[in-house]
Amino acid sequence: MNGKAFLAMLARDAHVARRNLVPLLFQTFLQPLLFVFIFGRVMVSSGYMPAAYKSLLLPGIMAISMVFTGVWAVAMPLIGEFQFTREIEDRLLAPMDISWVAVEKVVFGLIQAVVAGLVVIPLAWIILRPGLELHLSNPFVFSFITLLVASFSACGGLALGCSVDQQHIGLMFSMVLTPMIFFGCTYYPWSALSNFPIVQKVVLINPLAYASEGLRATLVPQFPHLSTLLILAALTGFDVLLLIVGLRQFQKKAVS
Amino acid sequence: MDWAIRTRNLRKIYSSAPPAAAGQKGPFPAGQRDKGTKPQGAGDSKPQITALDGIDLEVAPGHIFGLLGPNGAGKSTTVGILTTRVRPTSGSAWVDGHDVWRDQTAAKRQIGVVAQRPNLDFSLTAREILLFHGAYFGLSSHERTQRASALLDRFKLTDRADQLVRGFSGGMMQRISIARAMMHDPQVLFLDEPSAGLDPQTRLLLWEIVREYNQKGRTVLLTTHNMEEADALCQRLAIIDHGRIIASGTPAELKTSVPGGFLLRLRFTHHSAPLLERLGALPGVTEVRAAGDSSADLYAGRGGSLIPEIVNAAAAFGVEISDVHISEPSLENLFLHHTGRSLRE
Numbered sequence: 001m002n003g004k005a006f007l008a009m010l011a012r013d014a015h016v017a018r019r020n021l022v023p024l025l026f027q028t029f030l031q032p033l034l035f036v037f038i039f040g041r042v043m044v045s046s047g048y049m050p051a052a053y054k055s056l057l058l059p060g061i062m063a064i065s066m067v068f069t070g071v072w073a074v075a076m077p078l079i080g081e082f083q084f085t086r087e088i089e090d091r092l093l094a095p096m097d098i099s100w101v102a103v104e105k106v107v108f109g110l111i112q113a114v115v116a117g118l119v120v121i122p123l124a125w126i127i128l129r130p131g132l133e134l135h136l137s138n139p140f141v142f143s144f145i146t147l148l149v150a151s152f153s154a155c156g157g158l159a160l161g162c163s164v165d166q167q168h169i170g171l172m173f174s175m176v177l178t179p180m181i182f183f184g185c186t187y188y189p190w191s192a193l194s195n196f197p198i199v200q201k202v203v204l205i206n207p208l209a210y211a212s213e214g215l216r217a218t219l220v221p222q223f224p225h226l227s228t229l230l231i232l233a234a235l236t237g238f239d240v241l242l243l244i245v246g247l248r249q250f251q252k253k254a255v256s
Numbered sequence: 257m258d259w260a261i262r263t264r265n266l267r268k269i270y271s272s273a274p275p276a277a278a279g280q281k282g283p284f285p286a287g288q289r290d291k292g293t294k295p296q297g298a299g300d301s302k303p304q305i306t307a308l309d310g311i312d313l314e315v316a317p318g319h320i321f322g323l324l325g326p327n328g329a330g331k332s333t334t335v336g337i338l339t340t341r342v343r344p345t346s347g348s349a350w351v352d353g354h355d356v357w358r359d360q361t362a363a364k365r366q367i368g369v370v371a372q373r374p375n376l377d378f379s380l381t382a383r384e385i386l387l388f389h390g391a392y393f394g395l396s397s398h399e400r401t402q403r404a405s406a407l408l409d410r411f412k413l414t415d416r417a418d419q420l421v422r423g424f425s426g427g428m429m430q431r432i433s434i435a436r437a438m439m440h441d442p443q444v445l446f447l448d449e450p451s452a453g454l455d456p457q458t459r460l461l462l463w464e465i466v467r468e469y470n471q472k473g474r475t476v477l478l479t480t481h482n483m484e485e486a487d488a489l490c491q492r493l494a495i496i497d498h499g500r501i502i503a504s505g506t507p508a509e510l511k512t513s514v515p516g517g518f519l520l521r522l523r524f525t526h527h528s529a530p531l532l533e534r535l536g537a538l539p540g541v542t543e544v545r546a547a548g549d550s551s552a553d554l555y556a557g558r559g560g561s562l563i564p565e566i567v568n569a570a571a572a573f574g575v576e577i578s579d580v581h582i583s584e585p586s587l588e589n590l591f592l593h594h595t596g597r598s599l600r601e
Contacts, residue, residue, distance in 0.1 A: 002361070008391030015388075016379040086375040090385075090436065093339065094392035095365040256270075256342050 002096035006104055009091055013108040027072065028116045032065040033123060039187070040128045051131045054124075056223050058132065059215035060186030062120040063149060067184075067208055070113030070153020071177065074105050075161030076169075082253050083166050092254055102158055102250040106243070109154030110147075117146055117215075134219050141228065142218035148235040149211040155239055156207070158246030162253045184208030189216060191224040207238040258353055260444050260475035261315035261338060266347035268308040268333050268499075307333040309499035310347070315477060315492070317443075320470050322490030323479040326597070330499040331479035332372055335448050338477070339369045352443050365393070368437030372448040374429035376421045382432050383408060383417040386439050393440035407435040410465060427458050434462065438469060445469060447478040451485055463489055483588045495591060502594045510590050519589040520554040520562065523579035524570060527552060531573045538565050545596070550578075555593065559584065 017024055039057055043049040081088035091101045124132060136142060164172045183203045185193075190213055193200035203209045214231040216223055225231075308330045315321040323331045336342030338349050340360050349356040352366040377385055383404055390400035408417045411431040416424070421432060430453065437445060447466070451459045466489060470476050480486050486493055487507050494504040503510055511517070524531075532552055536544040540562060543555040556562055559582045570577055583589055591597075 002394070004394040005392045008388060011391065012377075012380075012388045015384070019379065085378060086371070086373070087377050087379075089341070089369075089371060089375040090377060090389060091392065092341070093364055093367070093369055095361050095394075097361060255340070256336070 001100055002094070005094045005096045006100055009094070009101065009104045010108060012091075013104070017112075028065070028069055028112070029119065029123070031068065032061050032116075032120050033127075035061050035064070036120070036124050036127050040124065044131075052133075054128045054131050055133045055220045056189065056216075057187065058120070058124050058128070058134070059219050060184075060188075060212045061124070062117045062215050062219075063184065063208060063211040064181055064186050065120050066113040066117035066146075066149050067153045067156070067180070067211065068177070069116035070109045070150055071157040071160060073112040074109035074154050074157025075164070075172070078105060078158070078161030078250075079164060079166055079169060082162070088254075098254050099247050099251070101254075102162075102247055106151070106154040106158055106246070109157050110150045113150035113153045114146060117150065133222065135221055136219060137221060138218060142215075145211075145214040145218055145231065145235065148232070148239060149214065152207050152211065152235060152238045152242060155242035155246050159242050159249060162246060162249035180206055180208045185212040185216075189213070189224050190226055204234075207235065207242075210234040210238070258317065259314050259350070260317040260319070261313060261321070261349075261351055261477060263311050263313045263334070263338070263349045264347055266308050266311040266313075266334065266337060266349060267306070267345045268330075268337065268342065269345045270305045270307055271303075307499055308337075308344070311496070311499070311501060313494060313501070315475060317475050318470070318473050319491045320466065320476045320478070320489050322486040322493040323477065323496055324481065324483070324486045324493055324591070325479075325496035326481055326591075329496045331496055332448055333499075334496070335369075335446050335477070335479060339367055339446055340364060341369075366443040368440065368442035368445045370430075370433045370437045370445075370447045370450055372452070374426070374433055376424075376429055376432060376436075378420070378422045381418050381420055382413055382424070385421060385432060385436055389436050389439045395440065403439060403441075407438060411435045412461070426453050427455060430454060431458065431462075434465070442474070444475045444477065447476065449479055449481075451480070451482065459485075483586060483591075487586075495594065497591075497595050503590065511586060514555065514590045514593050517584070517589075518556050518559040519583045519592065520556060520559065520566070521547075521551065521579075521581040521583075522554060522566065522577060523551045525576045525578060526550055527575060528573065531570060531575060534569045534573070535566060538562065538569065547596075553592065555589075 039049070040054045044051055044054055078088070088101070092098050094101070121134075160172055160176065183199070183206050185203065186208065190200070190203070190209060193203065210226070210231045213226040214228070214235060217225040217228050217231060311330070311334055313334070323334060325331050333342055337344045338351055338356060340356055340363060343357070351363045354363040354366065356363045377388070380388065386404035386407060387400050390403060395403070408414045411434070413428065413431060413435070416428065421429060424432070430450070434447070434450065450466070451462055454462060463485075466476055466478070478489065490507060492504070492506055493510060494501045495510070496502070503513065505513070527546065527550060532544050532546060535541060535552070535554060540557040541554055542557065545553045547553050563580060567577060
């Protein structure tokens with residue numbers, strides 16, 4: 001580990017993010033904003049959804065926003081930089097173990113995912129009031145779960161970004177992320193699947209299900225949710241697994 | 257002696273097409289496919305390509321060393337291994353005394369690398385590329401700023417310094433790549449085909465800068481398939497083909513090792529063994545080799561003065577000469593002599 005080089009790479013990513021701030025903001029905020037507006041405001045005020053749906057929906061939107069941002073923030077630059085231009089080469093030649101280059105990407109993606117998740121709360125508060133009932137009973141567990149969700153997004157971005165070629169980016173989103181989002185207990189709590197026992201079991205292999213349920217458990221505990229302990233264990237497991245897979249794929253891609 | 261660069265029996269076998277990082281062009285450009293013995297994983301159906309087949313190199317500190325060979329000879333793979341970008345199948349490599357594969361970080365500190373294809377950070381401006389590169393190598397902010405300005409100036413890039421490199425021409429990208437490699441003042445500089453695609457003026461600037469850098473006591477390893485460049489810049493050369501070193505020495509030594517020195521490439525209407533035998537017996541001719549049905553390569557101690565005798569000899573056999581090309585002692589001839597192929601083929 002070489003702290004100076006690591007920090008310099010973080011600074012580089014921050015610099016590039018600052019340069020691309022406007023598209024980055026759109027990419028991060030537009031989707032959750034639309035979700036919150038249509039599902040939380042339009043559907044509820046027109047009477048198609050009960051008012052309580054606002055609060056139920058919020059943790060799901062937050063989870064989607066984080067996962068989408070984390071995966072995008074890590075995977076897309078990696079896919080591009082490993083492709084034809086080999087832009088990443090300069091960083092691979094920096095005097096530190098190349099795994100740290102991957103870890104740096106994860107850390108930067110993690111920060112972006114946390115921001116993308118947290119910003120949903122004030123956004124929802126502005127659009128959905130009144131009737132939004134948040135009960136942040138344990139800020140410590142909430143922060144911890146937020147971090148775990150962000151790091152699973154960023155580690156997932158690493159694993160995907162190092163396994164997918166440029167021509168398969170579209171496939172990655174339609175085959176991996178879309179099913180993940182719909183079977184991720186985002187728009188409904190896990191308990192709502194009780195009429196579909198097989199689906200209810202299968203979604204448990206989806207890390208996003210634990211993310212949504214985890215945020216639900218800590219932000220709107222009045223709704224049914226999975227046990228916090230299970231959520232913590234599962235998210236930690238996915239984080240470790242995806243990081244190991246991601247680092248291995250990164251090594252494979254970086255050294256021929 | 258402490259070598260700046262040393263390799264021992266370096267081998268690299270790709271079990272699929274060599275990746276772009278190895279600098280190869282096209283899907284199956286390099287080396288030889290192993291037709292006979294499969295060194296590894298016998299039985300699996302993946303094509304195996306031997307890019308390097310036992311490379312031993314020794315480069316003294318402070319030298320400009322050239323690896324000369326045609327495309328796909330294994331030059332870029334050698335550079336890739338020495339710069340931690342390609343893992344060797346077997347063998348060892350050291351840079352500045354550090355085992356490149358056991359002590360990667362220490363080795364990386366000592367090297368600057370210019371890849372065959374520009375691999376610039378397209379999200380940054382020219383100056384930022386240098387500044388961040390300096391930061392990766394732990395230079396202080398003051399040092400970074402100063403060195404970046406000096407290098408931009410030296411490479412005549414100051415007026416474009418604060419523009420994104422995305423819009424740069426190929427030659428400008430190449431210049432900023434070289435400036436970046438020099439930014440942390442490495443002991444050993446690797447330049448993979450540094451002048452490919454450069455205009456003559458920029459090439460001269462590059463040569464000047466490389467010599468200047470070398471005069472500070474730094475070692476430079478460059479690969480090229482350009483004889484002129486190898487001849488002009490390098491103190492020592494290794495000629496590489498099909499993943500093997502086929503000759504090495506100073507440019508002068510190598511050139512004098514070609515029998516006769518002069519090469520006459522002859523094309524006849526047709527030729528025959530007795531004619532070639534007759535040509536070989538001409539005074540000053542050291543070697544005659546048939547090249548196809550109607551061509552022959554003749555190595556000799558003299559050039560133009562041989563022509564009348566060759567014409568006469570051919571006429572005696574009823575053969576006409578349709579083309580003659582005379583080249584003076586050169587590395588090109590040397591390559592041809594060792595491999596039977598021209599470097600440009």
